[in-house]
Amino acid sequence: MTDVTHPSPEPTRTDRFPSAFTILFALVALVALASWFVPAGEYTRVASEALGKDVPVPGTYATVAATPQGLWDVLRAPIAGFYDPDSYAANAIDVSLFVLVIGGFLGVVNATGAIDAGIGAAMARMRGREKWMIPVLMALFALGGTTYGMAEETLAFYAILIPVMIAAGYDALTGVAVILLGAGIGVLGSTINPFATTIASNAAGIPFTDGIGLRLAILGLGWAICVWWVMRYAARVKADESRSLVASRAAENERHFLRSGSARVVPLTTNHRIVLLLFAVTFAVMIWGVASQGWWMAEMSMLFLAAALVIGVAGWVGEKPFVTAFVDGARDLLGVALIIGLARGIVVVMDAGHMTDTILHSAEGLVTGVSQVVYVNALFAIEAGLSFIVPSTSGLAVLSMPILAPASDFAGVDRSLAVTAYQSASGLVNLITPTSAVVVGALAIGRVPYDKWLRFVAPLLVILAVLIMGALSLGAML
Template sequence: MTEEKKQSKGHKLKQRWQMPDTYVIIFFVVVLAALMTYVVPLGQFEMHEVAYVQDGAEKSRTVLDPDTFQLVMTEEGETVREGIRLFEPFGGVGLLNYTFEGLVTGSKWGTAVGIIAFILVIGGAFGIILKTGAVENGILAMIKRTKGRESLAIPLIFFLFSLGGAVFGMGEEAIPFAMILVPLMIAMGYDAVTGICITYVATQIGFATSWMNPFSLAVAQGVSGLPVLSGAGFRIGLWVFFTALGIGYTYVYAQRIRKDPTKSVSYESDAYYREDFEGRQHIESSFSTGDALVLLTILLGVVWVVWGVMQHEYYIPEIATQFFVMGLVSGIIGVIFRLNNMTVNDIASAFRDGAKELVGAAMVVGMAQGIILVLGGTDPTQGTVLNTILHSMGSAVGHLPPVISAWMMYVFQSVFNFFVVSGSGQAALVMPLMAPLADIVGVTRQVAVLAFQLGDGFTNLIVPTSGCLMGVLGVAKLDWSKWFKFQIKFQAILFTLASVVMVVAVMLGYS
C-alpha cells in the first residue's frame, strides 16, 4: 500500500470516528452500573449525629457511622445481590426507568429537580435580558473602548470568580454569569471554552482550595472533629497557587485561540454567537438609556444575589427567584424604552425561548442522576451497591504507608465525586469514614479533609454528573464530549499537582 493510500485511509477513519454524544456516554455508564448490581453485594450503615461549632454557633449533622457497615444478608446467611430489572413499574427504578426517575429525584434544594428547575428559570430570565439587546450593545461598546486591552479581562474575571468559589462556595451562580461572559469572550475573538474557564472553572478552583467555604469545607472539618476554618494559612497558599495556575493556563490558551479560532473545540458551536456579533459590527449601534438601565438591573441583581448568599445563605430556590426578578424587570424596561422593539408578549416568548435553549442541559442533569439511582441511591441506611463500594474503597486505603494512604484518599475522593457531586453531601458520607481512617494510617485528619476538598473540587470540572457543569456547557452550547477533549489535559495537570500537594501535606504534618 502506497504512503498516499495509507494517509487517505487514516484520514477516512479519523473522519468516520466521532466522540460519542453526552447522552450516549451516560447511557453506557448506566448499563455498566446496572451490571454492577448483579456482581456487587448490597451494604448499609447506621447513622448518628455529630455536633460542631461554626461562626460561634453550635451546629449538628447526621452522618454515617463507619463501624456499623454490614452486608445485607438473606435468612440463609447469604449476601444479597439485587440485579436491577429492565423495567420497574409503580415508580420503581429499572434500567430503562433511569431518565424519568433521574429527572424527578430530589427536592427544590438540589440534586436533580432543584438544579433542573434552576437551569430552566435562569435560562428563561436571561432569555428576556438578551432579548432587550442591552447586553450585546454593552459588549460592543466595551470592546470599542477597550481596544487592545481586552486580554486584561481574563485574569481579572478569573480571579473574582475563584475568590467567590473560595469564600462562599460559588458554583450554580456561574451559570447565569456564563450567559453574559461566554458571548463576551467570543465577541472579543476568543471562544466559549475561555468563557467557561473564567467562570465555572475559576469557581471550582476556588472551591477546591477554599479556607472558609461554609457549604463544604466547614462541614467536612466539623464532621472530622476539627476546628472550623483551621489550617487556613496552608489553604490560602494553595488558593493563590492554583488560581495563578488557572489564570496562566487560560490566558495562554485564549491567546492561542485568538490567533487561530479554528483550533478551538467549540469553533463550530461558537458560530451561533460569532455570526451574530459579526453582523452587528456593520450596524451603527447606539448605547441608549434603556440599555444602561438593563445593565444596571443586572448589576444590582448580582449584588442582591451575593448579599443573599453571604448574609442569609440563599441557595437554589432563592437565587432562581432573584434572577427571575432580574429578567422580569429587564423585560419591563425593554418594553418601556422599546429596546429591540420589545412588546409585552415578547417578554413571555423570550422567557420560553431562553428556557428552551437549556432543556438539553437540564435533561443531562436528570439522566446523570439516573446512574446513582441504578446503584441504589445515596442513603447510607439502605442496602445499596454504592454503600458497599464506599466501604470497600475506604478499607483498601487503610493498609498502605501514610504517604500512599493520603494519596489514595485523594484518588478515592476524586472517583467518588462522580457519584455524589454535592460537596456537603459527600462530606457527610465520606468524612466519617476518612477521618478515623486517617488516625489508623498515621496521617492527620486535616490531610484527610484536604484530600476530600481537592478530589471533590477539581473533578467537578469534568464529571458529567455535575449539574452545574452541564448547565454552563448548555449555556455555551458546547457538548460535554468536546469539553472533555479540552479539559482532560488541564485535569491531568491538576491531578499531578494535587498529588504533590498531598505528599507535601503529609511530610509537613499538616494539621
C-alpha cells in the same frame, strides 16, 4: 436565540462523538449493570445534630439484600433524577427550574438590546487589552468558589460571558473555561466554603480553620496555573481561529451568541444603561443572598423572575413581547435542564443498588497500615474515585469524612490533611465528571462537546493533581 435562517453545517468526523445525553444514559445503564455484580451493603447511620444529616458509623458496614437494577430502573432514572422522594440528594428539579428561569430572564434582557449594546461598548473600551479580562474574572469566580462554594450559581453567567469572549476574538470554550475553571479552582482550594470545608471539618471533628494555610497555597498556585492555561489557549485561538477546539462550530456559535454580530454596532443608550445596571444589581443580590442569607435555588429562581419583570418594564418591552421573550429564553435552555436531570439519574441508580457504601467500605480497607505520605495520597485517590459517584461536595463530605478522617489517626496523619485531600479531590473531579449538573450544564450552554472539553482540560488536570499531591505530601512530612 438560535438563528434558524442559517442551517447548521454538516458535522465533521470530530463532531460525531456521542452527545451528552447519549453519554449520560449509557452511564446510567452501566451503573445498573454493575449493580448485578457489586455486593450490596450499608453502614449504620446516626443523626448528626451538628451536620443536620445522618452520617455513617465506622465499623458498622454490613451486606444487605441485593437490589440489582433492571431495564425499568434505567428508564425510570432520568425521571427520578428530577425528583425521587427516596433519594433527596439526587433531586435536580430545583436546579433545572432555576436554569429555565435564568433562560427566561436572559431572553427578556436580550429583547431590550442592552446585552448587544453593552458587549459592543465593552469591546471598544477593551480593544487591545481583552486578555486581562481572563485573570480578573477567574479571580472573582475563584473568590466565590473558595468562600461559599459557587457552583450551580455560575450557570447564570455562561450565556453572558461567552458572547463577550467571542466578540473579543476568542471562542465559546474560552468563556466556559473562565467560569468553570475559575469557580472550580476556588472550590478545589476552599478556605471557608460551608458546603465543603466547614461540613467536612465538622464531620472530621476539627475546626474548619485547621489546615487553612495549605489550602490557601493550593488555591493561589492552582489559580495561577489555571489562568496561565486559559490565557495560553485564548492567545492561540485569537492568533489563529483554526486552532480553536470548537473551530468547526465557530460560525454557528457566533450566530447563536452574537446574533450575526449585531453586538458590535448597536449604540449604547440611556435605557440600555438602566437595564444593564438592573442586570448587574440582580447578580449582586444573588451573591449576597447565597453568601449571607442562606438562599438556594428557590430563592434565586424567585429573584431572577422578579428581575425579569422589572427589566421588562424598565426596557419598555411590552406585555406580549415580554412573555414571548421569556418563554423563548427558557426554551433555549430546556436541553440544559433535561441534561441535569439525566446526570442526577446516575446517582439514583447507585443509591437504589446499595453500591455507594460498598465502594466506601472497600476504600476504608485500602488505607490501613501504610506510611503517612502514602496514606494521604491514597486518600486523595479514593476521594477522587468517590467524587465520580457522589458529585455533591457536601454529600461526599457527610459520606466519607466520618469514616476516613478517624482512620487518619491510625496513620499518624492530621485530620485537617484528610479534609484537604477530600475537598481537593472533589474539586478536581468536579471539573470533568459527567454526573455533575454544573459541568454538563455549562458545556450545554456553551455548546462545547464533552470530548472537546476533556481534550482541553486533561493536561491541566494532571498538572493540578501533581500540585495537590505534592502539597499533601509536604503537609504529611511536616
